Structures are given as structure tokens and as C-alpha cells.
Amino acid sequence: MSDNTPDSSVRERAPRRMRTDARRNIESLLEAAKTVFSTAGVDAPAKEITDLAGVGVGTLYRHFPQRSDLIKAVIEREIDACADAAPALAAAHEPGVALAKWLDRFTAFVATKRGFAAALHSGDPAYDGLPGYLMQKLGPALESLLEAATASREVQAQISAQDLLYAVAKLCAPMPNEEPDYGRRMVALLVEGLRSGSSPH
Amino acid sequence: MSDNTPDSSVRERAPRRMRTDARRNIESLLEAAKTVFSTAGVDAPAKEITDLAGVGVGTLYRHFPQRSDLIKAVIEREIDACADAAPALAAAHEPGVALAKWLDRFTAFVATKRGFAAALHSGDPAYDGLPGYLMQKLGPALESLLEAATASREVQAQISAQDLLYAVAKLCAPMPNEEPDYGRRMVALLVEGLRSGSSPH
DNA sequence: GGTTATACGGAAACCCTTTCCGGAACTATA
DNA sequence: TATAGTTCCGGAAAGGGTTTCCGTATAACC
Known part of the structure; x- marks a missing residue:
């Protein structure tokens, strides 16, 4: 008192x-x-x-x-690093080029870090927050790059940042005995699909 | 002697x-x-x-x-079942329909069996043979369906059976908190890309 | 039926994760 | 700087799952 x-x-x-x-x-x-x-x-x-x-x-x-907490923390750090790369690229290149280079950066991350794909597909609920974290951190970065690129008519955006992000994350996940550039080819094909289908059926 | x-x-x-x-x-x-x-x-x-x-x-x-041997055996059995479904579909439907239905069957397999995606992306060398097995068993089935469909002008084939197989396997692998039809949409987009880009750049 | 190779069951060994706690190290305050 | 009060550290032990091992049981072949 x-x-x-x-x-x-x-x-x-x-x-x-x-x-x-x-x-x-x-x-x-x-x-x-x-x-x-x-x-x-x-x-x-x-x-x-x-x-x-x-x-x-x-x-x-x-x-x-938990062991998974450590794995999560390491992955999240690497996601952060990927997000941090966006502003510099945007400042240093034309919008379309910046977008392409950043996608390369992200692709490399996914392809290199086996642990990421493993965690994502493990089925362990401990990793349920990972896609959300990915989207939260990388979504804005990708969106601003996409917007700049569309504004300058360098690409036509018909895909959401989220869809594109997840598609790349899945297509570029490493699989045993895979040709080195499989992921990139498929992503390119996907983007091709975007370019063409300007009119919805 | x-x-x-x-x-x-x-x-x-x-x-x-x-x-x-x-x-x-x-x-x-x-x-x-x-x-x-x-x-x-x-x-x-x-x-x-x-x-x-x-x-x-x-x-x-x-x-x-090894524990992985059991997992491998179970997965291979399910791959076999998927392959076995092809002839019946081919016999019962128009080529294009048969192809679509079989792709649905395969998509369901990938989406349903978490263990498959987990094994594929685990990084454990024990599963290195899995993509090969998948291709060996499902490649011919898909190829014959694809050929029949292209022959009847129902689709234009610009993708190899292997590329398509792997793309579906990856895009449809379940991720936490994902919209239910994400995989199908992306596969559709990919196929759209095929239709359009009849001329290589 | 007898003989032999093969397979069975479950206890023990093993390895990894997770918990626990006595003691050490750091921070705040005087 | 000295002291009190937290917070953190290290590694031993507990817990839980996989893999090995071996005495016993049983199917195959003669």
C-alpha cells in the first residue's frame, strides 16, 4: 500500500x-x-x-x-533475405528486368534449400504457418515489382502474386534426378500461358 | 568329386x-x-x-x-494402381475425355497421398528412385493417352509426358492452408500455355 | 515323417529428441 | 565495485521410436 x-x-x-x-x-x-x-x-x-x-x-x-522451431527459424531467415533483395533490384533495373531477376533469386532459394520443400510437404502441422509467412514477407515485394512491370507494359499481369509465388515454390522444389532447369522451363510455360490468354474463355 | x-x-x-x-x-x-x-x-x-x-x-x-522400404513399397503400389486405370479409361471414353479423366485420377493420387510428396521432397536418398519409377510406370500410360488425344485433334501436344507428369506431381502436392483447387487451376494455366504457344520463340 | 532352410516374435540395443536441474554468468542497483 | 536477483548454460538422464538379434516355430522338399 x-x-x-x-x-x-x-x-x-x-x-x-x-x-x-x-x-x-x-x-x-x-x-x-x-x-x-x-x-x-x-x-x-x-x-x-x-x-x-x-x-x-x-x-x-x-x-x-521443438526441433521444428529451429528449422522454421532458419527458413524464415532465408525468406527474409529474399524479401530484402527486392528494393535493391527495383532501384537498379528496369521494372521488367527487376522482376525477372527477383524471380531468379526466389527460384534459387527454393531450388537450393531442400529443407524448405521438405518442411512444406512434410505434413507436420508445425509448418502450417510457413506458406503464410512466405506470402506475408514476399507478397508485397513481388506485388510491387509486378505492378511496376505491368505499369511499364513489360508484362501483362493475369496472375496474382500469391498464385505465382506458390507455383514457383512448387515447380522449383528439387526432385531427385531432375534436369537442372526443369523448374525454370515450367515457370516460363506458365507465364506463357498468362501472356496468351488475355481473353478469358 | x-x-x-x-x-x-x-x-x-x-x-x-x-x-x-x-x-x-x-x-x-x-x-x-x-x-x-x-x-x-x-x-x-x-x-x-x-x-x-x-x-x-x-x-x-x-x-x-528400412522404414523407407515400406513407404516406398506402399507408394509404388499406388502408382501401379494409377497406371492400371489407364486402359479402362481409354476403352470407355473419347481420347480427349480419357486423357482428362486419367489426369484427374493422377491428380487425386498426388493430392491425397501426403506421403508421396513428403517422400519426394524429403531429400532422403532412399527415395531417389521414386521419380524414375513414376515415369517408368505412368509415362507409357500417359503417352498413349496423349497420342490418342492428339491424333484425334482434341489437344495439341507441346509438352512431353514426363514434363507434364512431373508438373502435375509438383503443382498438386498438398500445401498447408491451400485453396482446394489451386493445383488444378495451375495445371490448366500450364496447358493453356501449351495451346497458345504453338510457335516457339 | 524326417531334414533343412526359412520365417516368426519380441526382447534388447541403439540413436535421437526432449526434459531437468545444480551451478555459472549476466544485469541492475547501490 | 560489491551485492542481490535473474536468467541462462551444460550435460546427464528420461522418453520414445527404429533396428538388430537370436531362440523357437513352421513350411518346403525329399
């Missing part, structure tokens, strides 16, 4: 910022996981990751309570 | 045929696995499968030394 310290009882005290060692360990883990995943796949044992990160298993599981 | 029994030393004796209980157990296991996989996903514990099949774990692992 006699406690007049401002806010002490009404508002919880300002959360002290995360300890620097914790922040550093999270960073190390994400970096290590990215490396190990691309080397040995997303099913690599956790020990391999913690060893590379120079950290105990306990530390891994405090920050990423 | 004195052994003159025909063939006994030169040729190994004819292999005795597989024991009937073994054959029966394999059948039970495949049936049980199919059921459990579609109910609880391909990651369901092996015990569930052996219980349903009325068999010990040892039996499962003798016939399918």
Missing part, C-alpha cells in the same frame, strides 16, 4: 533486455543450423549443430523448444 | 519358392501400412502397423529392412 514507486504495482516492470550471451548463442545456433542443414539435410542430429555452435544441447532446446 | 547328381555342383539348385506365410505377411503389412499411413501419416510408429497386420516387429523389418 505504501509503495509509491511509479508503476511498480500497476505496470509490470520494463522487461530487462535479453542477456547478451543468450543473444549470441541464438545467433550461433542459427548460423550453425544453416550450415549443417545445407550439408547434411534438415534431419541431421541436433548434436552436430550444437557442437558446431559451441553450445550445449540444453541451450538449443531452451531457445528452440 | 564323385557327386554326379545333375547340376548339384555346377548350378545352384532351383530356389525354393517363398514360404506362404511370408507372402501372406508381406501382403498384410502393405495393406496395414496403407491404412495407417493415410490415417496417421507416414511417420506413424511401426508398432501401429505391425499390430494392425497381426505380426511381430521382427517380421516387418525382415521384409522391409
Whole structure:
């Protein structure tokens, strides 16, 4: 009752910022996981990751309570990187070229990171939020590129950003023993379909 | 040296045929696995499968030394069923209709069996042979349907059976929170691309 | 029926994920 | 800087699933 310290009882005290060692360990883990995943796949044992990160298993599981949380975090980081590439491309190239280059960037991401396709198709509900995250982060980027490109008459847009995003994500997902440029060919075919069918049937 | 029994030393004796209980157990296991996989996903514990099949774990692992072997076997069976559907459709319908109906059949297979997409994109080398098996079994079926359809001028073929097969397999693979007919729309768009682009650029 | 190769069942070994907790390290405050 | 109070760390142990192993049972062939 006699406690007049401002806010002490009404508002919880300002959360002290995360300890620097914790922040550093999270960073190390994400970096290590990215490396190990691309080397040995997303099913690599956790020990391999913690060893590379120079950290105990306990530390891994405090920050990423489920294995899938770590995988999700790594994938989301890479999605972010992809989104961040858009503004620079838009500034440096003609609209149509920027769009093409960004699609290449996205295609490379999907084709390279096996873990992404694996998570997406695993059926594990832990990854249900991934398409949403993809759309949320990459949708605006792609939309602005698409708009600029259509405005300058370089392409005719007949497909939503979401449809295109998902189609590329699926078509370019790596399959064993596949010709290297299969994904690109199919995407090109799809875009061809867009160009032609200017009149709906 | 004195052994003159025909063939006994030169040729190994004819292999005795597989024991009937073994054959029966394999059948039970495949049936049980199919059921459990579609109910609880391909990651369901092996015990569930052996219980349903009325068999010990040892039996499962003798016939399918790796878990992936069982999954592969179940998927290959379903691919076979898909291939077997083609002749009947071809006999019962106009070429164009038969092609459409068979593509529907295949689409349903891909969309329904999560395990298929999961295996294909898992990155596990155990499944590297799956696309080959798919092509080997379904390629001829699709080709003959495609040929009949093109011959009767109902479609213009500008895509190889393999490309089409793989595109459908990828586009129709289920993704979380996806509109129900996304896959079909994209496949339609792809086919639209084929119709239009009669002249290569 | 007797002999032999083959298959069965389930306990144990193994490997990986996840939990737990005593002790160490960091932050805030004086 | 010293102290108190959190927060975080490390690795041992628990939990759960796959895979191996081997004594026993049974089908195939003579």
C-alpha cells in the first residue's frame, strides 16, 4: 500500500533486455543450423549443430523448444533475405528486368534449400504457418515489382502474386534426378500461358 | 568329386519358392501400412502397423529392412494402381475425355497421398528412385493417352509426358492452408500455355 | 515323417529428441 | 565495485521410436 514507486504495482516492470550471451548463442545456433542443414539435410542430429555452435544441447532446446522451431527459424531467415533483395533490384533495373531477376533469386532459394520443400510437404502441422509467412514477407515485394512491370507494359499481369509465388515454390522444389532447369522451363510455360490468354474463355 | 547328381555342383539348385506365410505377411503389412499411413501419416510408429497386420516387429523389418522400404513399397503400389486405370479409361471414353479423366485420377493420387510428396521432397536418398519409377510406370500410360488425344485433334501436344507428369506431381502436392483447387487451376494455366504457344520463340 | 532352410516374435540395443536441474554468468542497483 | 536477483548454460538422464538379434516355430522338399 505504501509503495509509491511509479508503476511498480500497476505496470509490470520494463522487461530487462535479453542477456547478451543468450543473444549470441541464438545467433550461433542459427548460423550453425544453416550450415549443417545445407550439408547434411534438415534431419541431421541436433548434436552436430550444437557442437558446431559451441553450445550445449540444453541451450538449443531452451531457445528452440521443438526441433521444428529451429528449422522454421532458419527458413524464415532465408525468406527474409529474399524479401530484402527486392528494393535493391527495383532501384537498379528496369521494372521488367527487376522482376525477372527477383524471380531468379526466389527460384534459387527454393531450388537450393531442400529443407524448405521438405518442411512444406512434410505434413507436420508445425509448418502450417510457413506458406503464410512466405506470402506475408514476399507478397508485397513481388506485388510491387509486378505492378511496376505491368505499369511499364513489360508484362501483362493475369496472375496474382500469391498464385505465382506458390507455383514457383512448387515447380522449383528439387526432385531427385531432375534436369537442372526443369523448374525454370515450367515457370516460363506458365507465364506463357498468362501472356496468351488475355481473353478469358 | 564323385557327386554326379545333375547340376548339384555346377548350378545352384532351383530356389525354393517363398514360404506362404511370408507372402501372406508381406501382403498384410502393405495393406496395414496403407491404412495407417493415410490415417496417421507416414511417420506413424511401426508398432501401429505391425499390430494392425497381426505380426511381430521382427517380421516387418525382415521384409522391409528400412522404414523407407515400406513407404516406398506402399507408394509404388499406388502408382501401379494409377497406371492400371489407364486402359479402362481409354476403352470407355473419347481420347480427349480419357486423357482428362486419367489426369484427374493422377491428380487425386498426388493430392491425397501426403506421403508421396513428403517422400519426394524429403531429400532422403532412399527415395531417389521414386521419380524414375513414376515415369517408368505412368509415362507409357500417359503417352498413349496423349497420342490418342492428339491424333484425334482434341489437344495439341507441346509438352512431353514426363514434363507434364512431373508438373502435375509438383503443382498438386498438398500445401498447408491451400485453396482446394489451386493445383488444378495451375495445371490448366500450364496447358493453356501449351495451346497458345504453338510457335516457339 | 524326417531334414533343412526359412520365417516368426519380441526382447534388447541403439540413436535421437526432449526434459531437468545444480551451478555459472549476466544485469541492475547501490 | 560489491551485492542481490535473474536468467541462462551444460550435460546427464528420461522418453520414445527404429533396428538388430537370436531362440523357437513352421513350411518346403525329399
